[in-house]
Amino acid sequence: MRKLQQRLDKIKDNNQAADALAGRRSEVKPESASPVAPERSRGRRRGWLIVLGMVVFGFVFGELALTVQGWSGPDFSDARRVGKATVVSCERRGPIGWGIGYWDQCTADVVWDGGFSGRYAIDRRNFFHADEVGTTVTIGEGAGSRGGGVVFSRPELPHRPAVVALGWGLAVIASIPILLLLGGTFVAARDAIRGVSKR
Incomplete structure (x- = not known):
């Protein structure tokens, strides 16, 4: 017992x-027991800020590349025909988009050697300037890269290989974050598809 x-x-x-x-x-208390939820939301916010920063970085360097490229043109000696261009009117473009800063898109009446003439709107950065309206300048017309399209050249805007190389270098830097974002998007989409297929 x-x-x-x-x-x-x-x-x-x-x-x-x-x-x-x-x-x-x-x-x-549940809040002190599990600090996981606030950490997740903070991490997600930080992730979106990183994505936004990469997009802005790529955009800025892309625009810088276009701006630098605007200080070089096709070689005037490669023109297949030469003419006299009278600048008729100009419109201001910019400050952001296809380069940083302002430039002028101008319309010109061109009389080519040999008698042909035409009116052309040329949107190339630094090719014409608004203060040239009413003046006549010499321009050349040539084939674009790999024979596609038409490009215009001026003796005053020479071909500068170093400037072109710098522009391409900036373009490569701009493409790095964009490629990383595309790769991350591809991996996330692939993992999401795999998760759905496993269910």
Whole structure:
């Protein structure tokens, strides 16, 4: 009988200890117990800021590349025909988009050597300037790269290989974050498709 009483007392003590432990657990606040949710939202916000920064970085360096390229033109000596261009009117473009800063898109009446003439709107950065309206300048017409399209050249805007190389270098720098974003988007889409297919 005494052994049975001792066992019952021991079981009772164990039950009281378990109840006390359960009471302590219920007093713990969920916020202090699990700091995972705030960390996730903070990490997501930081991720979006990184994505936005990469887009802005790529855009700015792309626009810088276009701006630098505007200080070089096709080689005037490669023109297949030469003519006299009278600048008729100009419209200001910019300051951001296809380069940084302002430039003039001008319309000119051109009389080519050989008698042909035509009116052309030339939107190349630094090719014509608004203060040239009413003046006549010499321009050349040549084939675009790989024979596609038409390009115009001027003796005053020579071909500068170093400027072109700098522009291409800036374009490569601009493409790095864009390629990283495209790669990240591809990986995320692939993982999402795999997750759906596993279900």
